[in-house]
Amino acid sequence: SRREGFSVIPNVKWEDVGGLDPLRHEFERYIIRRIKNPKDYMGFGVDLETGFLLYGPPGCGKTLIAKAVANEAGANFIHIKGPEVLNKYVDQSELNIWTIFNRARTCSPCIVFFDEMDSLTTERGKEGNEPVERIVTQLLTELDGGEERKGVYVIGATNRPNVMDKALLRPGRLGRLLYVPLPTPDQRVLILKALARKKPIDSSVDLVSIGRDNTCKRFSGADLSSLMNEAAMLALEDTLATIDTGWCDTSSTIKELHFKRALKKIS
Ligand code: ATP
Numbered sequence: 001s002r003r004e005g006f007s008v009i010p011n012v013k014w015e016d017v018g019g020l021d022p023l024r025h026e027f028e029r030y031i032i033r034r035i036k037n038p039k040d041y042m043g044f045g046v047d048l049e050t051g052f053l054l055y056g057p058p059g060c061g062k063t064l065i066a067k068a069v070a071n072e073a074g075a076n077f078i079h080i081k082g083p084e085v086l087n088k089y090v091d092q093s094e095l096n097i098w099t100i101f102n103r104a105r106t107c108s109p110c111i112v113f114f115d116e117m118d119s120l121t122t123e124r125g126k127e128g129n130e131p132v133e134r135i136v137t138q139l140l141t142e143l144d145g146g147e148e149r150k151g152v153y154v155i156g157a158t159n160r161p162n163v164m165d166k167a168l169l170r171p172g173r174l175g176r177l178l179y180v181p182l183p184t185p186d187q188r189v190l191i192l193k194a195l196a197r198k199k200p201i202d203s204s205v206d207l208v209s210i211g212r213d214n215t216c217k218r219f220s221g222a223d224l225s226s227l228m229n230e231a232a233m234l235a236l237e238d239t240l241a242t243i244d245t246g247w248c249d250t251s252s253t254i255k256e257l258h259f260k261r262a263l264k265k266i267s
Contacts, residue, residue, distance in 0.1 A: 006078065006103075007076035007077060007078050007103065007104070007107045007110060008076065008077060009070060009071060009074065009075070009076060009077060010067035010068075010070050010071050010077045011071065012064055012067035012068045012071055013068060013071060013072075014068050014072060015194060015197060016064065016068065016194055016197070017061060017064055017065055017068050017194060018061075018183075018187065018190035018191030018192070018193060018194035018195070018221070019183050019184075019186070019187030019188070019190035019191050020061055020065055020180065020187075023054075023065055023178055023180065024065070024068075026176075026178060027052075027065070027069045028072075030048060030049060030052070030176070031069055031073055031075075031111070031153050032069060032072050032073040034048065035073040035074070035075055035109045035151070036073060036074070047172075049171070049172070049175040049176045050149065050152070050153050050154065051143055051153070051154045051155075051156075051172070051173050051174040051175055051176070052153075052154070052155045052156070052174060052175075052176045052177075052178060053117070053155075053156045053157070053158065053161065053164075053168075053169065053174040053176070053177050053178065054066070054155060054156065054157045054158075054178050054179075054180050055157070055158050055159070055160075055161040055177065055178070055179060055180065056159070056179050056180035056181055056182070057159060057180075057181075057182050057220060058159050058220065058222070059220035059221055059222025059223065060180045060181065060182055060183065060220050060221050060222075061180055061191075061221045062115075062157040062180050063079075063113070063115060063157065064221070065180070066111065066113045066155045066157065067113075069111060069155070070111045073109060073111075074109070075108075075109040075110055075111050075153075076104075076107045076108070076109065076110040076111070077110070077111050077113060078100060078103060078104055078110060078111070078112045078113065079113050079115065080100060080112065080113065080114050080115065081115045081116060082114060082115060082116035082117050082118070082119035082120045083116060083119045085097075085100075085120060085135065086119060086120060086131060086132065086135065096135075096138065097135055097138035097139050097142055098138060098142070100112060101142045101149070101152065104149075104152045105149065105151075105152055108150065108151030108152050109151040109152075109153075110151065110152050110153070111152075111153045111154075111155060112152065112153070112154050112155070113155050113156075113157070114154070114155070114156045114157065115157050116157070116158065116159075117156035117157060117158045117164065118158040118159070118160045118161070118163050118164050120132060120135050120136065120139070121135075121136055121139075121163075121164045121165045121168055136165050136167070136168065139168065140167060140168065140173065143168070143172070143173040143174070144172065144173070154174065156168075156174050161177070182218060182220060183219070183220070183221065183224075185211060185212040185216075186211075186212070188211035188212070188216055188219060188224060189207060189208050189210075189211030189212060190211075191211070191221050191224050192207045192210060192211045192224055192228065193207055195224060195225055195228045196228070199228060199232055199254060200235075200252065200253045200254060201253065201254050202253035202254060202255045202256070204255065204256060205254065205255060205256050205259065206256070210259055210263075211224075213263075215263050215267050216263075216267075223266070226266060227259070227262050227263060227266055228262075230262035230265055230266060231254050231258040231259045231261075231262040232254055232258075233262075234254075234258040234261050234262060235252065235253065235254040235255065235258045236252075238258070239252040
C-alpha cells in the first residue's frame with residue numbers, strides 16, 4: 001500500500017492470525033495491556049522492553065502479527081520498509097529515522113514496524129556502507145531515548161537476524177527476540193481456518209485434513225494463502241462457466257475438488 005511511512009490503525013484482527021498463540025501472549029503482556037491498562041504496570045519498578053525483533057522464514061506472519069498487535073491495542077501503526085528508507089535517505093528525502101520517530105511520538109500510542117530490517121543494519125565498519133551506518137546510529141539514538149519515547153513501540157522483522165548489527169539487539173533496544181517459525185501441521189490447519197474466515201468455503205470441505213496433508217509440508221502461511229486464493233479462483237471459474245452455459249448457479253462455494261486442484265497446481 002502507499003501508506004508507507006504514515007500512521008494508520010491496521011484492520012488485521014487476531015482471528016486473522018493462525019497458530020501463533022505464544023507470540024500473541026507475549027505481545028499482550030508487553031504491548032497491548034500496557035497501552036490499554038497502564039495502571040496495572042505501575043508500582044513494580046519493572047523495566048519492560050519496548051523493542052522487539054521478529055525473526056524467521058519468510059511468509060510466516062511477522063507483518064501480520066505486528067498489525068494485529070496494533071489493531072488490538074488501538075494503536076497507530078507506521079510501516080517502514082527497510083530498503084525504501086535506505087533509498088529515500090540516500091536521495092536526501094524526508095524519510096529518515098528521526099522523522100519516523102517524531103511522527104510516532106505525535107501519534108502515540110504507536111507501533112513502528114520495520115520490515116526487512118536487516119537491510120538497514122548490516123554490520124558497521126565495512127567500506128561503502130556509510131548511509132547504513134548513519135541510519136543505524138540514528139536508530140540507536142532513538143531506541144535509547146526510552147523516556148521520551150513513551151507509548152512508542154518498535155517491532156523489527158527479518159529473515160536474517162545473524163547479519164544484523166548486534167548493538168541493536170541489546171536490552172533496552174530491540175531487546176526481545178521472538179522466533180516466528182514455519183507452521184507445524186496443526187498450525188497449518190489453524191492458518192487455513194483463519195484464512196477461510198473471509199472465503200465462502202463449502203461446509204463439506206475438511207480443512208483439518210488439508211492442513212495436515214503431507215503435500216503441504218513446509219508450507220508457510222503465505223503458501224497457504226496462495227493455496228486458498230488459487231482454490232477460490234478455480235471456484236470462481238466454475239461459477240462463471242455455469243453462468244455462461246445458462247445453468248442456474250446453485251452454490252458458488254469453494255469445494256474440496258477446488259482445493260485438490262489448487263494443491264496440484266501449487267506443489
Ligand atoms: P516476510 O518475511 O516475507 O516479510 P512475513 O513473515 O512478514 O514475511 P506476512 O507478510 O505476515 O509474512 O505473511 C504474508 C501473508 O501470508 C499474510 O498476508 C497472510 O495472508 C499469510 N500468512 C502468513 N502467516 C500467517 C498466519 N500465521 N496466519 C494467517 N495468515 C498468514
